[in-house]
Amino acid sequence: MTFKSQAVTLHPIGRVEREEGGRGLSPENLSARPARILLDPSLTDGLMGLETGSDIVVLYHLHLSTGYELHVHPRGDPDRPLRGVFATRSPRRPNPIGMTTARIRRIEGNVLEVVGLDALDGSPVLDVKPHSSFFDSPYTG
């Protein structure tokens, strides 16, 4: 099986801006601080139907992440037992895509003001989707 030969190329649709850079803050602390998503202005029409209070899933490139190991200490804490990288939310992973559900506080043109987003300043945004209890909650069949 040579999955790795079929590369997938994505083009960011925007980027995250926030006052503090964000490095060194826990995901909880970073999420609590407001951030902005600046969408490529040519894509602004794609926001129709989103509004203040909408819950969105933001996919973004963990652009400062470098390399990965298959076994990691959760949160980089050596006191936590090693786990497989796919059993953690470590930013250092084979495909460094971050994913967080955030809430829209305000939309102005191509700019989304959000809270609940743990992406660092400058993170390239790959997708915005509406949060869906069907797709995004544990499957109950």
Place this chain on the structure above:
Amino acid sequence: MTFKSQAVTLHPIGRVEREEGGRGLSPENLSARPARILLDPSLTDGLMGLETGSDIVVLYHLHLSTGYELHVHPRGDPDRPLRGVFATRSPRRPNPIGMTTARIRRIEGNVLEVVGLDALDGSPVLDVKPHSSFFDSPYTG
């Protein structure tokens, strides 16, 4: 702003296999049928800590999706009012990444048997993350 110039290249970590191809089934019907994720065998150690019953978020390439429009009829139903693509889960989007929370029924080596996954047969898998109520539920901060 020229976000589009900074491409992000990802390498699939595995692929989805299922008995039926899946085209033409609704996401609900497709999710209800079991599927397998075949992980690249070199990454198997990254599964440590996942087990039967674990809820995972699967990111995958919507590999049969071609192009997009900024305004879409949800579920392709012309009776539903147009919405912005970022306010829908349409597979036809600027970066065709699918995302679903699935449940592990069984793990054997590099193969995850799951239910709740709406990916078509052959979909390249980009990431597997543990579902997290903090990151993946509506933000209540």
